Amino acid sequence: MNAPAQALLLAQRALVQFPRNPILLGFSVMPVLIMYLVFGGLFEGVAELPGFPTENYFEYLAPTAILLATVPGIGNAGVALAADFQSGYFHKLLTTPTSVGALMLGRLLGDCLRLAVQASLVLLLAIALGAEVATGVPGALLMIVMGTLLGIVTFGAISANLAIRTRDAAAVQAIQPMAFLLIFLTSAYQSADHIDSGVLRTIIELNPAEHVLRPMRELMLSGYDWGGIGIGFLVIAALGVVALPLTARNYRSAYS
Amino acid sequence: MTKSSPLAGTARSALDGLIGPARTQRLESARPLGDAIVLEGLAKTYPDDTAAVRGISFRVAAGESFGILGPNGAGKSTTIGMLGTLVKPTAGRAWVAGFDVVAEAAEVRRRIGFAMQQAGVDDFATPEELMILQGRLHGLRKHEAAARAGLLLGVMELAEEADRRLATLSGGTKRRVDLAASLMHLPPVLFLDEPTEGLDPRSRSGIWDTLDRLRSRLGVTLVLTTHYMQEGDRLCDRIAIIDRGRVVAEGTPAALKAAVRRDATLEDVYLHYTGRTFEDTRVAA
Numbered sequence: 001m002n003a004p005a006q007a008l009l010l011a012q013r014a015l016v017q018f019p020r021n022p023i024l025l026g027f028s029v030m031p032v033l034i035m036y037l038v039f040g041g042l043f044e045g046v047a048e049l050p051g052f053p054t055e056n057y058f059e060y061l062a063p064t065a066i067l068l069a070t071v072p073g074i075g076n077a078g079v080a081l082a083a084d085f086q087s088g089y090f091h092k093l094l095t096t097p098t099s100v101g102a103l104m105l106g107r108l109l110g111d112c113l114r115l116a117v118q119a120s121l122v123l124l125l126a127i128a129l130g131a132e133v134a135t136g137v138p139g140a141l142l143m144i145v146m147g148t149l150l151g152i153v154t155f156g157a158i159s160a161n162l163a164i165r166t167r168d169a170a171a172v173q174a175i176q177p178m179a180f181l182l183i184f185l186t187s188a189y190q191s192a193d194h195i196d197s198g199v200l201r202t203i204i205e206l207n208p209a210e211h212v213l214r215p216m217r218e219l220m221l222s223g224y225d226w227g228g229i230g231i232g233f234l235v236i237a238a239l240g241v242v243a244l245p246l247t248a249r250n251y252r253s254a255y256s
Numbered sequence: 257m258t259k260s261s262p263l264a265g266t267a268r269s270a271l272d273g274l275i276g277p278a279r280t281q282r283l284e285s286a287r288p289l290g291d292a293i294v295l296e297g298l299a300k301t302y303p304d305d306t307a308a309v310r311g312i313s314f315r316v317a318a319g320e321s322f323g324i325l326g327p328n329g330a331g332k333s334t335t336i337g338m339l340g341t342l343v344k345p346t347a348g349r350a351w352v353a354g355f356d357v358v359a360e361a362a363e364v365r366r367r368i369g370f371a372m373q374q375a376g377v378d379d380f381a382t383p384e385e386l387m388i389l390q391g392r393l394h395g396l397r398k399h400e401a402a403a404r405a406g407l408l409l410g411v412m413e414l415a416e417e418a419d420r421r422l423a424t425l426s427g428g429t430k431r432r433v434d435l436a437a438s439l440m441h442l443p444p445v446l447f448l449d450e451p452t453e454g455l456d457p458r459s460r461s462g463i464w465d466t467l468d469r470l471r472s473r474l475g476v477t478l479v480l481t482t483h484y485m486q487e488g489d490r491l492c493d494r495i496a497i498i499d500r501g502r503v504v505a506e507g508t509p510a511a512l513k514a515a516v517r518r519d520a521t522l523e524d525v526y527l528h529y530t531g532r533t534f535e536d537t538r539v540a541a
Binding site (some may be wrong): 001006009013016017019021083084085088089090091092094095096097098151220255256 | 302337340341342343344362365366368369370371372375376377378379380382385389390392393394395421434437
């Protein structure tokens with residue numbers, strides 16, 4: 001059996017495994033939906049500020065909610081990987097003729113699909129709350145793809161590497177709040193123009209997640225900003241070039 | 257050797273069903289073997305300078321059942337881990353089924369089954385799903401994998417648990433599932449790391465019986481680690497007694513015991529060659 005076929009089998013396994021853990025399933029979607037509703041309600045007045053790009057704050061917040069679903073959400077994949085180490089199942093897989101690349105790609109594919117479904121749920125909630133996607137279904141799909149890929153190359157890689165190094169699900173879970181920082185330090189809740197602190201604006205500008213969030217928001221609120229979309233994918237690719245080989249190297253290190 | 261079989265009739269017939277068609281298939285794909293396993297000065301020192309294995313050499317003939325006997329911490333699991341391609345040796349070489357465990361690790365993996373000391377199972381899967389996935393990763397077609405999983409579930413008396421989540425099953429049952437999954441591709445070489453650790457006497461006896469039959473009917477080469485003297489006596493044609501990463505004695509159980517004294521046990525053999533009892537080494541570990 002070739003590596004792509006093995007990867008598909010393992011992706012299928014990851015997808016079947018996830019809903020069977022109701023706690024993991026619940027906690028990977030519910031907090032995001034609750035945060036979306038709570039923050040949307042709390043900061044609704046922000047949309048009344050002069051120059052704010054939309055009158056519906058839930059619309060502004062929708063791309064943020066997608067990132068909240070995908071970036072911290074992928075941390076659960078690291079938890080599942082650490083659990084495979086703890087149970088000994090990962091080593092069982094290592095004794096099969098499955099390539100390390102297929103092991104990694106299988107989990108990656110499974111998680112991409114899972115995150116895409118979670119992000120879609122968030123977007124559906126936004127639409128139910130009166131938000132409209134300016135670019136329609138194609139734009140919505142593009143937002144989901146960008147959010148999912150950002151999750152994979154940032155916190156997905158961090159949690160997978162931590163899982164392989166520590167082989168401890170609790171350790172992977174412990175760093176999950178860090179994923180929220182990556183999103184909070186963007187224009188997630190307020191447009192950068194309306195933030196007074198120069199330091200914060202600089203941090204936001206330096207945060208790679210900001211350069212993915214911005215074109216996503218454009219897709220939601222106005223249209224296709226191809227320049228911004230290109231920069232977003234370049235940022236994802238740059239992070240991927242660093243993160244994925246490092247993760248592959250750590251996967252191979254499982255053979256002690 | 258005691259050969260009494262606690263294997264139920266249905267399990268026995270399932271085993272026959274498995275062996276019948278599979279024997280031809282496996283033998284056709286097997287490479288002619290003299291020694292199934294060869295170790296030459298194999299050693300492993302971990303990055304923290306722990307020398308777990310300090311230059312081990314032995315040979316295991318095709319179809320032979322070979323035991324690596326020793327207390328916890330003796331280097332058994334590291335040795336079998338190196339043979340199973342999970343642990344990279346730091347010195348020496350080893351070949352399994354004619355392939356180098358480092359340079360040709362992928363070829364080795366195609367030809368081995370490996371049942372872990374810690375049952376390597378996915379708690380969210382069912383035994384049947386786990387076994388089918390294992391078979392598929394070894395290249396079996398979907399229907400072949402499903403049919404073989406069904407037979408092996410029968411062999412291991414797991415049919416009633418086939419659709420239950422592994423998380424809900426006992427440790428002993430998980431180990432049987434792990435063993436069954438290791439057999440999905442009918443490997444010519446089977447590694448068993450402490451195969452009956454934590455099992456009740458009946459389950460232990462059942463596994464011994466199954467291993468006997470697989471070996472005699474399929475010609476599977478077995479390499480197992482154990483710290484149960486009775487298991488070494490019952491299952492192994494030959495034994496290497498390992499202590500502090502070195503082989504201190506090797507031979508048939510009968511020859512090892514005879515070399516010490518007429519009514520000696522393997523425990524006496526261990527004491528004779530190491531100056532310590534198993535109990536001493538367990539306490540020290």
